[in-house]
Amino acid sequence: MTWIGIAFLSLAAGFASVRYLIAPPADMTGYAALGLLCFFLGIALLLRHKKISRRLAGLGLMLVCCVAGYLIACAMYLKAPAHEKELTLAPVRASLPGHTAIIYFTHGEPRTYEGAFEAWKDAIHEMDETGVPFVPWPFRPFFFKKVRGEYFEVGGSFHNLIHTRTMERIESAYRKNGDTNARCYIAYSDDSPHTDAAAARAIAEGADRIILLNVWLTDSDHSETGRKLVEALHPEKYGVKLCVTDTLKNSRRLMRMNVERAIKAAGDMNRADIGILLVAHGQPASWDAIFKKQPEQENSFRQETKKLLAAEGFKNAHIALAYMEFKQPDIKTAVQGLLAGGIKKLLVSPVNISAESIHSEHEIPSMVDGAGVPASIPVVHLGAWNDDQLLIDDLLEQLEACR
Numbered sequence: 001m002t003w004i005g006i007a008f009l010s011l012a013a014g015f016a017s018v019r020y021l022i023a024p025p026a027d028m029t030g031y032a033a034l035g036l037l038c039f040f041l042g043i044a045l046l047l048r049h050k051k052i053s054r055r056l057a058g059l060g061l062m063l064v065c066c067v068a069g070y071l072i073a074c075a076m077y078l079k080a081p082a083h084e085k086e087l088t089l090a091p092v093r094a095s096l097p098g099h100t101a102i103i104y105f106t107h108g109e110p111r112t113y114e115g116a117f118e119a120w121k122d123a124i125h126e127m128d129e130t131g132v133p134f135v136p137w138p139f140r141p142f143f144f145k146k147v148r149g150e151y152f153e154v155g156g157s158f159h160n161l162i163h164t165r166t167m168e169r170i171e172s173a174y175r176k177n178g179d180t181n182a183r184c185y186i187a188y189s190d191d192s193p194h195t196d197a198a199a200a201r202a203i204a205e206g207a208d209r210i211i212l213l214n215v216w217l218t219d220s221d222h223s224e225t226g227r228k229l230v231e232a233l234h235p236e237k238y239g240v241k242l243c244v245t246d247t248l249k250n251s252r253r254l255m256r257m258n259v260e261r262a263i264k265a266a267g268d269m270n271r272a273d274i275g276i277l278l279v280a281h282g283q284p285a286s287w288d289a290i291f292k293k294q295p296e297q298e299n300s301f302r303q304e305t306k307k308l309l310a311a312e313g314f315k316n317a318h319i320a321l322a323y324m325e326f327k328q329p330d331i332k333t334a335v336q337g338l339l340a341g342g343i344k345k346l347l348v349s350p351v352n353i354s355a356e357s358i359h360s361e362h363e364i365p366s367m368v369d370g371a372g373v374p375a376s377i378p379v380v381h382l383g384a385w386n387d388d389q390l391l392i393d394d395l396l397e398q399l400e401a402c403r
Helices: 002-022 025-046 052-077 113-130 137-154 159-176 195-204 221-231 252-266 293-311 331-340 358-369 389-400
Strands: 099-106 183-188 207-214 241-244 274-280 319-323 345-350 379-381
Touching (some): 002 025, 002 052, 052 137, 099 159, 099 195, 099 221, 113 137, 137 358, 159 183, 183 195, 195 207, 195 221, 207 221, 207 389, 252 274, 252 293, 252 345, 252 389, 274 293, 274 331, 293 319, 331 358, 345 358, 358 379
Parallel strands (some): 099 183, 099 207, 274 345, 345 379
């Protein structure tokens, strides 16, 4: 019975360790206590054996069973999510008044870690299917622990709330421009609802026209998937016209927004002494062959922004481009290059982050901090787009192209 007890307790300890690493903050303590209790009870049973040989054998059993419990928990809790049920549409009642449905489509980021856990499982599954290198499967609980820590650090994400506020401003302005019956529907790539669910709701509520409003900087996997999900519903069968807006890759207003924020942050300092970091996200190399335009569009947007900044007196050599991940130069390398150039202030702009997020509020600042910026050099983060009026104006112009 002693061997069975050691095996069971070790399995439970390994299982509990995974649950501790991925659990919501409120449940962490319970799983940590359970894991430690099982571990020490297993040790107590092990010490009941007097012979060194039996203790060593028991220690080996503990290790094997602990690893087995860990892997079983990984298989149970980190498995690929179940496929969503296919959406079906009921015929639209003829009595419903027609209206323009604007599907405001953007990235999305769950408010809490619990939602982020599910969203990341979806994203990881997508990367696995497309061959994008990621954290090896047995070590993924530690990745989720990192995500949980980031949420804890910033107190949760307001990303979706900011987009909702932006959407409401667009709906109000669009109605004032003449389409008084227009309605906006939110849709996300990395949260719910997705674009097909938003479109299905719009059609069920009597929409006779759908505009898929792309709140993205570049043409990418995200924008393409959102469009395909709507097209798969075949809205034309229900007498609904579909128009898809362009992404914001050529937006002079967004470029100008970055310039205006830099000028404001510069204050009275000589602009030639200021370093500016234009941060893009980057995509995996395996996606470059599929979404060839995305890297080119990110770079083109930043290069054009760089020209506008230089025209305002910022030194061209002090404006650097960097990537969050997947591509080089990374943030640390780019920041250290600016420091070597003798800058006296650093401005950081996440050019393609549409609303305040874990990326903009935690990850990018942490990467900049890790570059060793001296305390004597102020660092100013210019922030995500949020509901800047220049963004609102640009999105309204995109909508006008679909009238």
